[in-house]
Amino acid sequence: MSLQVDEHGRLRHLLTIEGLPQALLSEILDTAESLSSVGESTIKKVPLLRGRTVMNLFFEASTRTRTTFELAAKRLSADVLNIQASSSSTTKGETLLDTLATLQAMQVDMFVVRHDASGAAHFFAQHATPGVAILNAGDGRHAHPTQALLDMFTIRRHRPDFGQLKVAIIGDILHSRVARSDIHALRILGAREIRVIGPRTLIPTGIEAMGAAPYHDLDAGLDDVDVVMLLRLQRERMSGYFLASPGEFHRLYGLTQARLDRLKPEALVMHPGPINRGVEIEGDVAYGPRSLILQQVEHGIAVRMAVMAMILGARGSTAAGLRDSAQGADA
Amino acid sequence: MNGSSLLICGARIIDPANGFDGEGFVSVREGRIESCGRLRPGGDFDQTLGAEGRWLMPGLIDLAGRLREPGQSGKGTLRSESRAALAGGITTLVLPPDTRPAIDSPAVLDWLRSRVAELGDFELLPLGALTRGLEGRVLAEMAALSAAGCVGVSQATAPLDDSLLMRRALEYAATLDLSVHIVPMSGALAGNGCAHEGAVATRLGLPAIPVAAETTAMAQWLALAETTGARLHFGRLSSARAATMLIQAQSAGLPVTADVAMHALWLSDADLEGFDPHCHVIPPLREADDREALRHAVASGAIGAICSDHQPHEGDAKTNPFPLTEPGISGLDTLLSLGLGLIDQGVIEPIDLVARLTSGPARILRRASGSLTPGARADFVLLDPQARWDVGPQTLLSRGRNTPFLGRSLRGRVLGTWFSGRRVFER
Numbered sequence: 001m002s003l004q005v006d007e008h009g010r011l012r013h014l015l016t017i018e019g020l021p022q023a024l025l026s027e028i029l030d031t032a033e034s035l036s037s038v039g040e041s042t043i044k045k046v047p048l049l050r051g052r053t054v055m056n057l058f059f060e061a062s063t064r065t066r067t068t069f070e071l072a073a074k075r076l077s078a079d080v081l082n083i084q085a086s087s088s089s090t091t092k093g094e095t096l097l098d099t100l101a102t103l104q105a106m107q108v109d110m111f112v113v114r115h116d117a118s119g120a121a122h123f124f125a126q127h128a129t130p131g132v133a134i135l136n137a138g139d140g141r142h143a144h145p146t147q148a149l150l151d152m153f154t155i156r157r158h159r160p161d162f163g164q165l166k167v168a169i170i171g172d173i174l175h176s177r178v179a180r181s182d183i184h185a186l187r188i189l190g191a192r193e194i195r196v197i198g199p200r201t202l203i204p205t206g207i208e209a210m211g212a213a214p215y216h217d218l219d220a221g222l223d224d225v226d227v228v229m230l231l232r233l234q235r236e237r238m239s240g241y242f243l244a245s246p247g248e249f250h251r252l253y254g255l256t257q258a259r260l261d262r263l264k265p266e267a268l269v270m271h272p273g274p275i276n277r278g279v280e281i282e283g284d285v286a287y288g289p290r291s292l293i294l295q296q297v298e299h300g301i302a303v304r305m306a307v308m309a310m311i312l313g314a315r316g317s318t319a320a321g322l323r324d325s326a327q328g329a330d331a
Numbered sequence: 332m333n334g335s336s337l338l339i340c341g342a343r344i345i346d347p348a349n350g351f352d353g354e355g356f357v358s359v360r361e362g363r364i365e366s367c368g369r370l371r372p373g374g375d376f377d378q379t380l381g382a383e384g385r386w387l388m389p390g391l392i393d394l395a396g397r398l399r400e401p402g403q404s405g406k407g408t409l410r411s412e413s414r415a416a417l418a419g420g421i422t423t424l425v426l427p428p429d430t431r432p433a434i435d436s437p438a439v440l441d442w443l444r445s446r447v448a449e450l451g452d453f454e455l456l457p458l459g460a461l462t463r464g465l466e467g468r469v470l471a472e473m474a475a476l477s478a479a480g481c482v483g484v485s486q487a488t489a490p491l492d493d494s495l496l497m498r499r500a501l502e503y504a505a506t507l508d509l510s511v512h513i514v515p516m517s518g519a520l521a522g523n524g525c526a527h528e529g530a531v532a533t534r535l536g537l538p539a540i541p542v543a544a545e546t547t548a549m550a551q552w553l554a555l556a557e558t559t560g561a562r563l564h565f566g567r568l569s570s571a572r573a574a575t576m577l578i579q580a581q582s583a584g585l586p587v588t589a590d591v592a593m594h595a596l597w598l599s600d601a602d603l604e605g606f607d608p609h610c611h612v613i614p615p616l617r618e619a620d621d622r623e624a625l626r627h628a629v630a631s632g633a634i635g636a637i638c639s640d641h642q643p644h645e646g647d648a649k650t651n652p653f654p655l656t657e658p659g660i661s662g663l664d665t666l667l668s669l670g671l672g673l674i675d676q677g678v679i680e681p682i683d684l685v686a687r688l689t690s691g692p693a694r695i696l697r698r699a700s701g702s703l704t705p706g707a708r709a710d711f712v713l714l715d716p717q718a719r720w721d722v723g724p725q726t727l728l729s730r731g732r733n734t735p736f737l738g739r740s741l742r743g744r745v746l747g748t749w750f751s752g753r754r755v756f757e758r
Contacts, residue, residue, distance in 0.1 A: 003605075018534070097650055117652035118536040119606035127650075140654065142536030180536055205539070206530030 011311045013134040015121045016143040017184040032306035048313035049078035052109045056082045059115040069112045072304035118142035133311045148181035150303040154296050162189040170197045171231035174204045178272050187211045197221035201242045230271040230280045246279045255281045335377040336360045342382035347686035348702030359709040362752035367703040388685045390422025390710030392692035394590045396641035402431025407643040407730040415663040415729035417756035420712035420745045428460040429487035435460035435471045437479035452755040458485040465489035483510040490518025501561035510562040520544035525654045527615040531600040542570045565589040569614035571624030578633045588695045592640035593669050594660050608649040608656040609735040630679045635691040639666045643731020661731030668741035709752035718744035
C-alpha cells in the first residue's frame with residue numbers, strides 16, 4: 001500500500017509527486033484554486049485547521065520556503081511552530097527518530113520536514129505515529145512536491161492544456177529535487193514533451209527513464225518550447241567539478257533577453273527562486289513581463305494551504321467542500 | 332572429541348575438490364577425514380550417524396565476514412558472530428582488516444588469536460592492513476603481519492587512490508609472497524555515493540556510484556599487477572563490466588581471482604525502492620544485467636568464490652534516511668540457503684555451488700582445506716536441503732538483523748557443523 005495515500009485514495013502524507021493519481025493531483029490544484037482567494041480577502045484566514053498544530057521542522061536553513069509554509073498554515077488558522085534543527089543532531093547523541101518522537105510527544109498534527117538526505121521524508125512518514133502527517137518540504141535531491149505543485153498551478157493558470165505543452169527545465173538537474181518533482185508532475189498531467197537542458201556534468205544518468213529528454217545545447221533545447229523552467233545553481237557547484245565558472249555557465253545556459261526573444265511569444269518563464277542574477281538568468285528577464293517568478297511565490301501559499309487542508313483539515317472532504325468552507329469564512 | 336571416530340552414512344556427499352557428488356560414507360578419526368566415498372569403510376566407530384536425504388559437504392570458507400571485534404561489539408561479538416557462522420555451516424572465515432583498531436600490527440592479531448582460541452570452534456584467517464591504519468598514506472608492516480598469521484593484505488573498503496602507493500604496496504606484498512585482497516573502488520569517483528548510478532538512483536535522488544568507480548580501480552590494479560607480479564584477489568565484484576575485465580585478465584594469464592557477495596547475486600538497484608536501508612551496501616547493488624553477468628561468472632568459475640560479506644549492525648545504524656545509514660548486510664545465517672536458491676533458479680549446479688563456497692575460496696587462499704580428502708582437517712557440514720525456514724529475528728543467530736531477506740522463506744537448514752572432527756554446532 002502507498003505510504004502517502006490511504007485506502008480511500010486520500011492523502012495521508014505528501015512525500016513525493018511520483019505515483020500520485022492524476023485525479024488527486026488535479027484535486028490538489030483545484031483546492032488551491034479555491035483557497036487562493038483567501039489571500040486576497042481583508043481577513044486572510046479560514047478556520048480549516050483551527051486547533052491543529054503544524055511544526056516546520058527544517059534541518060536545512062531556508063527562511064523563504066519555511067515562511068511560505070508558515071503563512072499557509074496560519075491562513076488555515078493552525079498553530080505553527082518553527083524548529084531549526086541541526087542535520088547532525090546525532091552530534092548530541094540524539095537520532096532523528098529520537099527527535100521525531102520527542103516532537104510528536106508535543107501532540108503535533110503535521111510536520112513540514114526539510115532535510116538534506118534523500119528519503120528523509122519517507123523515513124519520517126514510516127516512523128510517525130498514526131494520524132501524524134508528514135509534508136515533505138524538500139529531501140536531498142529527491143523530491144520537493146509542493147514546489148512542483150505550485151509550478152503546475154502556475155502553468156495551469158496560463159496554459160491549462162498540459163497535453164499540448166513542451167517544457168524545458170534548465171540547469172543543475174543532477175542535484176535538483178525540484179526538477180525531479182516537476183518531471184513527475186508534468187508526466188502525470190500529460191505534458192507532451194519534457195526536456196532537461198544542461199552540461200553532461202549536471203544531467204544525471206538514466207534521466208530518460210523518468211520521461212525527460214536530455215539536451216546539452218540550450219538553443220536546440222529551447223526550440224519550440226512553451227514553458228522554460230530555470231533552476232537555481234548552487235554556489236558550490238559553480239566552479240570545480242561540475243562547471244568551469246558561473247560566467248561560462250551563463251554563456252552556455254543562461255536565459256538572456258536574446259534567447260528569450262527567440263522563444264514563442266506566449267512561452268512562460270519560471271524559476272523556483274531565489275535567482276542567481278547573471279548566472280541562470282539575466283536580471284531584467286527574471287522580472288520582465290514574461291516571467292512568472294513572483295506569481296510562483298504567491299501561488300505557493302495557496303498550494304501549501306491546499307495540501308495541508310486536504311491532509312489535516314478535512315479528511316475525506318472534497319475540493320468543493322473545502323471551497324465552500326473557504327468561501328463561507330470569507331463571507 | 333578429536334580422539335573419537337565417527338561414521339556418517341547415506342548422505343549425498345558433495346566434495347568438489349575431489350569431483351565427488353553422490354551418496355556414500357564419510358569417516359572421521361582423530362579430527363581428520365579418514366575416508367570419503369561410495370563404499371562403507373571398515374573398522375569400528377565410536378559413533379555412527381545415519382544421514383539419508385541429507386547433504387554433506389566440506390565446511391564453508393567465507394572470504395569476507397566482519398565479526399565487529401575489536402572495536403564495535405555493539406554490532407556483534409566474536410562469540411555471537413562465530414555462532415552464526417557455524418549455524419550457517421562456515422568453519423573458516425577470512426576477516427578483513429577494518430576492525431577498530433585496524434589489523435595493522437601483530438598486537439591486534441595477538442588479541443584476536445587469544446579470543447578465538449577461547450572460542451576454539453572455527454578457523455579465523457585475518458587479512459592484514461595494506462596501509463597503516465587503512466589510511467592510504469604509509470605501507471603497513473606486512474612482514475610482521477604475515478609472520479603473525481595474516482593470510483594476505485587488504486585495504487578493505489577504505490579508499491586508496493594514490494597510484495604510486497598502490498604500486499609500492501603490490502611490490503612489497505609480492506616480495507613477501509602475500510596476496511593482495513582488493514575491493515576495487517575509486518574513492519574519488521565513488522565520492523559520497525550510496526547507490527548505483529542509474530535510473531533508480533536518479534529517480535530517488537540518491538548520490539550515486541558509477542560502475543566506472545569499480546572498473547577504473549580494477550584497471551589500475553590490473554595494470555600494476557602486470558608490472559609487479561603481485562597476486563591479486565578482487566573482492567565483492569559488483570558489475571558486468573568488472574566480470575568481463577576479470578575474465579580477460581585471467582585469459583591473459585594474470586594471477587587474478589575474485590569473489591562476489593551472495594547478496595549481489597540476488598538483489599539489484601530495483602530493491603532500493605522505498606529507500607530500504609537494508610539494501611544500502613558498498614559496492615552498491617547494480618542493475619539486473621549486472622547481477623546476471625555475475626551469476627554467469629560464478630557459474631563458469633571465473634569468479635571462484637561467493638562470500639557473505641557479513642556486516643552486522645545494531646538497529647540504530649539502519650534507522651535513518653537511506654544515505655545516512657551504515658552500509659552492509661548481515662549475511663552469515665543466509666549464505667548457504669541463498670546458495671541453494673541459486674540452484675533452484677537454475678543458476679548453478681550443486682557441485683559448483685559447493686565449490687564456490689569451499690574449494691574455490693581454499694584455492695584462492697592457497698590452503699589445503701575446503702575438501703573431504705582423507706587426511707584433511709575434518710571440517711564439514713550436514714544439512715537438510717529440503718527444510719524451509721523463515722528469516723526473522725528469532726531465527727538469525729547473528730546479532731545483526733540487518734538483512735533485506737527478513738521475512739523470506741528459504742530452503743536448506745544446517746543440522747550440524749563439525750570443526751576438526753568436533754561437532755561444534757547442532758540443530
